Amino acid sequence: MKSSLHHRTSSYWPRGGIVWYGKLFLLAGLILVLSGCGGTVAIKDYFPDPVVAPLPYRVGVYYSPEFSSYGYHSDEEKVNFELGSKQVRLFDKVFNAMFISRLAVSDPDTSQPQPQLDMILVPVLDEYAFLSPAETATNFYTVSIKYHIRVYSAENQIIGYWPFVAYGKNRGGSMSGLEPLGDATVTALRDAAAALVTQFRRAVETEDWRLPGEAEQESS
Amino acid sequence: MSGVIPNRSIRAVSGMLVSAVLASACVTTRVEQFVLDAPLISAGEAVVLLSNRQDAVVETEDSFLDCLYGRLNGMKGSVQIISEDQFRDELFPWFESRLAPTRAESVGILLEQPHIKTKADALGVRYLVWVHGESDATNKQGSMSCSFSPAGGGCFGMLSWDNNSNYEATIWDLKDSKSLGIISSQSTGTSVMPALIIPIPIIARTKGASCRGLGDQLAAVLSGES
Numbered sequence: 001m002k003s004s005l006h007h008r009t010s011s012y013w014p015r016g017g018i019v020w021y022g023k024l025f026l027l028a029g030l031i032l033v034l035s036g037c038g039g040t041v042a043i044k045d046y047f048p049d050p051v052v053a054p055l056p057y058r059v060g061v062y063y064s065p066e067f068s069s070y071g072y073h074s075d076e077e078k079v080n081f082e083l084g085s086k087q088v089r090l091f092d093k094v095f096n097a098m099f100i101s102r103l104a105v106s107d108p109d110t111s112q113p114q115p116q117l118d119m120i121l122v123p124v125l126d127e128y129a130f131l132s133p134a135e136t137a138t139n140f141y142t143v144s145i146k147y148h149i150r151v152y153s154a155e156n157q158i159i160g161y162w163p164f165v166a167y168g169k170n171r172g173g174s175m176s177g178l179e180p181l182g183d184a185t186v187t188a189l190r191d192a193a194a195a196l197v198t199q200f201r202r203a204v205e206t207e208d209w210r211l212p213g214e215a216e217q218e219s220s
Numbered sequence: 221m222s223g224v225i226p227n228r229s230i231r232a233v234s235g236m237l238v239s240a241v242l243a244s245a246c247v248t249t250r251v252e253q254f255v256l257d258a259p260l261i262s263a264g265e266a267v268v269l270l271s272n273r274q275d276a277v278v279e280t281e282d283s284f285l286d287c288l289y290g291r292l293n294g295m296k297g298s299v300q301i302i303s304e305d306q307f308r309d310e311l312f313p314w315f316e317s318r319l320a321p322t323r324a325e326s327v328g329i330l331l332e333q334p335h336i337k338t339k340a341d342a343l344g345v346r347y348l349v350w351v352h353g354e355s356d357a358t359n360k361q362g363s364m365s366c367s368f369s370p371a372g373g374g375c376f377g378m379l380s381w382d383n384n385s386n387y388e389a390t391i392w393d394l395k396d397s398k399s400l401g402i403i404s405s406q407s408t409g410t411s412v413m414p415a416l417i418i419p420i421p422i423i424a425r426t427k428g429a430s431c432r433g434l435g436d437q438l439a440a441v442l443s444g445e446s
Contacts, residue, residue: 051335191318
């Protein structure tokens with residue numbers, strides 16, 4: 001009779017009955033714990049072409065190896081991702097749309113002058129930082145990226161310095177891992193494009209940027 | 221007898237699981253409309269749904285916008301609904317949070333720029349619908365404890381909380397650069413989760429109710445039925 005009853009119950013419960021369910025709960029708990037353990041953040045690298053009328057300038061653009069291969073690695077936060085190629089892609093799109101011509105050039109600090117250009121732009125990433133929902137007591141990941149653009153004349157003389165900060169935020173879910181951080185980073189990159197096509201454009205038109213001496217004072 | 225579960229218990233637990241799937245707590249929804257001028261959509265004109273991302277604290281969930289988009293797409297007539305992602309990409313970066321206009325009158329200034337107007341005209345956009353609001357859970361009460369071991373596990377206790385969903389949709393006319401009005405939707409409900417080995421969530425689905433309320437009213441206004 002016992003074996004008959006056991007046989008009948010096993011048609012409702014998997015073999016091992018409630019013990020099997022206990023193991024399932026344990027596995028689910030482990031997955032929940034591990035999902036909060038960080039990892040590699042995927043950052044989408046699609047950016048649309050900016051809708052902007054081009055300025056009548058021929059610019060050269062130089063991306064340093066530090067800029068084009070920038071990666072964020074934090075053992076403490078257990079977060080790793082590559083940002084360099086994404087920001088190069090974005091800046092290329094923005095400068096392509098903002099100026100009548102864009103040319104990739106060598107480091108203006110060490111290369112020959114290029115008289116066919118009106119100016120040379122060197123974007124520099126000063127700092128990438130993010131806050132998790134736990135740190136801000138909100139539902140959002142927030143990202144800030146501090147940049148500055150170094151502006152050189154065609155004679156490779158630095159003539160200006162234009163700092164700006166881009167922001168992005170994205171709702172973080174308890175089960176969504178680090179995907180919201182990647183999306184917040186993309187939002188910050190898009191915000192950088194918004195700053196460039198409006199505020200930096202105005203600075204280029206009016207040559208309203210900080211002088212190199214002011215930049216040094218600010219950073220010291 | 222270890223590992224043998226009485227048939228009656230199995231039926232009870234199965235019944236609870238089925239009930240949990242089917243049951244959802246009661247939700248009350250209130251939809252209010254303050255629309256001065258009804259939109260008049262002509263053939264070939266489109267409506268864009270956008271979430272207001274300029275608020276530092278409140279940001280509409282993507283899932284709510286997707287739901288609203290689905291409901292408006294299913295409405296009668298031939299009104300074309302353009303998604304937020306498509307619109308933001310087509311007019312990049314003018315509707316990113318740093319630059320997005322905060323007043324209907326500002327859209328007219330933005331559209332004075334020929335390259336932006338050309339893009340907007342190509343999309344056929346006539347009306348912008350700004351969606352703002354979010355869902356949250358408050359008044360959490362009760363307790364539940366769970367324990368797990370290689371031999372098994374389970375949860376015991378009872379939790380309850382209030383779900384609130386507050387959203388509003390503001391309609392802008394791009395052609396005349398003016399705001400036509402606001403439709404708001406408020407949904408409230410109480411969720412409970414009793415646990416006897418297995419937690420049984422009985423959720424007040426306020427976000428879905430708000431989406432239905434706001435979506436149906438918005439569809440009625442846009443199609444000229446209200």
